[in-house]
Amino acid sequence: MHNHTSFLHKRCFSKWAIIAVSVICSLIVLSIHQETEQPKISTTKEIRKFAFMKNHKCASTTIENIIFRFAHKNKLNVVLPKSGNYLSTTELFDHTSLNSTHWRNVNFDIFSLHNRWNKKEVVTLLREHVLAFTIVRDPVQVFESMFHFLDPMFGQFYGAKNIHEMIRIINTSSSTNPTLSKRWMGMMGRNQMAWDMGLSPDIFDDEVIFKKEIERLDREFDLVMVADRMEESLVLLKNLLNWPMQNVVHLNLNRRKPEKMSLLNADERKVLSDWLAADLQIFEHFSRRFDERVVEFNQKHLTMSTFLGGLFWSVNRMKHEKKLLEEANKQLYYACVLQELGNEKLTGVFREFNNNIMGFVIDTKQDWCAFYAMSEPAYLKIFQDLLLSRSINA
Numbered sequence: 001m002h003n004h005t006s007f008l009h010k011r012c013f014s015k016w017a018i019i020a021v022s023v024i025c026s027l028i029v030l031s032i033h034q035e036t037e038q039p040k041i042s043t044t045k046e047i048r049k050f051a052f053m054k055n056h057k058c059a060s061t062t063i064e065n066i067i068f069r070f071a072h073k074n075k076l077n078v079v080l081p082k083s084g085n086y087l088s089t090t091e092l093f094d095h096t097s098l099n100s101t102h103w104r105n106v107n108f109d110i111f112s113l114h115n116r117w118n119k120k121e122v123v124t125l126l127r128e129h130v131l132a133f134t135i136v137r138d139p140v141q142v143f144e145s146m147f148h149f150l151d152p153m154f155g156q157f158y159g160a161k162n163i164h165e166m167i168r169i170i171n172t173s174s175s176t177n178p179t180l181s182k183r184w185m186g187m188m189g190r191n192q193m194a195w196d197m198g199l200s201p202d203i204f205d206d207e208v209i210f211k212k213e214i215e216r217l218d219r220e221f222d223l224v225m226v227a228d229r230m231e232e233s234l235v236l237l238k239n240l241l242n243w244p245m246q247n248v249v250h251l252n253l254n255r256r257k258p259e260k261m262s263l264l265n266a267d268e269r270k271v272l273s274d275w276l277a278a279d280l281q282i283f284e285h286f287s288r289r290f291d292e293r294v295v296e297f298n299q300k301h302l303t304m305s306t307f308l309g310g311l312f313w314s315v316n317r318m319k320h321e322k323k324l325l326e327e328a329n330k331q332l333y334y335a336c337v338l339q340e341l342g343n344e345k346l347t348g349v350f351r352e353f354n355n356n357i358m359g360f361v362i363d364t365k366q367d368w369c370a371f372y373a374m375s376e377p378a379y380l381k382i383f384q385d386l387l388l389s390r391s392i393n394a
């Protein structure tokens with residue numbers, strides 16, 4: 001008898017378990033079905049007019065390539081200086097700097113080259129209030145990257161043989177050595193992100209005023225991405241611009257050669273992060289904001305399947321889309337990349353100016369592949385020709 005009831009209990013329990021599992025499964029199937037059956041009809045079209053603030057050494061070349069491919073495909077007008085790839089170097093961006101170009105009267109769509117950020121002037125040039133976004137990175141990594149990218153000129157400028165010596169110089173004389181507050185070429189040096197984002201070195205050591213400026217930047221940018229969270233950043237970007245995922249599939253461009261990197265010990269990192277306190281303040285502020293954006297994104301896209309997925313397998317919409325993007329990037333790599341080589345070994349449209357970086361040998365049998373690894377100068381030539389043809393017709 002005892003045996004019999006426990007047998008019944010077991011049967012009942014397993015029956016309920018089966019029912020529960022089938023209900024959950026059907027809910028999942030149903031919700032996945034619904035999501036695929038009725039793709040959300042986007043009421044707003046993909047955004048084609050925007051500003052990207054290209055911070056140095058923040059994976060911004062990869063973002064720029066994504067933007068360039070989009071601009072090229074849609075024949076959009078990219079803001080270009082008269083020559084070169086900088087819209088401003090030592091001064092804040094000023095739209096009248098385009099006065100001397102043939103394309104000064106063209107109706108521009110995209111602002112995306114290196115400059116010192118000045119939103120008011122960008123808005124004036126683009127003739128309307130556009131979405132703006134940028135990217136930040138751990139300032140110790142930014143500095144380490146910049147030091148090697150500009151090797152050997154940057155170190156020589158500060159009288160340091162290598163980055164370890166540079167850090168010793170900073171450690172012993174940061175407050176007394178006037179050279180340390182100078183910038184190589186008038187533009188590269190301490191707190192590079194703050195400099196690029198238009199903040200004056202005069203306020204680098206004034207935490208209170210600096211905080212106000214960060215809050216202003218926070219209002220000026222609709223999205224600030226984080227370089228070490230590239231895939232998540234691009235998921236948020238495509239969401240902001242109403243773009244399909246395929247637009248943000250990419251190769252990692254401008255990667256330094258392995259020998260152009262140095263491991264810093266904890267002590268050295270501490271010296272740098274103290275010296276780069278202003279950039280650290282920027283990085284920490286926007287990293288927090290980024291976390292909030294990811295939470296918002298997951299809440300906004302909470303569906304039955306992501307809800308259940310989160311409940312049972314701790315997945316969410318962001319993790320899901322991040323994985324899709326990583327997969328797509330891998331497929332792009334397999335389809336297009338034959339080899340990775342030092343930049344000096346590359347030719348034609350694939351060669352950048354700087355030989356401290358690696359580049360890609362691309363399978364040219366697939367003609368669409370080239371655009372994923374095309375250099376900045378090669379793109380700028382295409383955009384310049386387009387601007388010239390439009391300024392003649394304007």
Ligand SMILES: *[C@@H]1O[C@H](CO)[C@@H](O)[C@H](O)[C@H]1NC(C)=O
Pocket residue numbers: 096097099
């Ligand atoms: C550019 O042109 C504007 C209007 O014609 C003028 O006010 C401004 O001074 C010029 N700026 C430069 C840098 O030439």
Ligand SMILES: *[C@@H]1O[C@H](CO)[C@@H](O)[C@H](O)[C@H]1NC(C)=O
Pocket residue numbers: 167168171172267268271
């Ligand atoms: C920085 O200076 C302090 C005090 O002089 C010293 O203890 C420390 O080891 C130095 N750190 C580095 C990375 O040189």
